[in-house]
Amino acid sequence: MSVIITDTCINCAACIDECPVQAIVDEDDNPTGEEIYYVYADKCVECVTYHDVPACAEACPTEGCIVWGEPTEGMPHSETRQSSGTPVID
Numbered sequence: 001m002s003v004i005i006t007d008t009c010i011n012c013a014a015c016i017d018e019c020p021v022q023a024i025v026d027e028d029d030n031p032t033g034e035e036i037y038y039v040y041a042d043k044c045v046e047c048v049t050y051h052d053v054p055a056c057a058e059a060c061p062t063e064g065c066i067v068w069g070e071p072t073e074g075m076p077h078s079e080t081r082q083s084s085g086t087p088v089i090d
Ligand code: SF4
Pocket: 002, 003, 018, 019, 020, 021, 022, 023, 024, 039, 043, 044, 045, 046, 047, 054, 055, 056, 057
């Protein structure tokens, strides 16, 4: 995994254009069928080389909505990464 958007997402769209690698899709394109935004783990680079903290979480107005997932093998890992399930930004 990478970062994960949780079910507290309010579909506000603040995150989607902030992602430098187009890893985020909206509720219409969520492959799980959930009515929330979704991050593709095989695309998310945790904003490494782009930003100091994940830009999606920084833009998100919903407290604790975006959390760390498990690191994805072969993908960049942020130095600020916390344990899985921890909010990226409180
Ligand atoms: S952490 Fe960065 S790369 Fe990953 S989904 Fe959020 S904005 Fe995109």
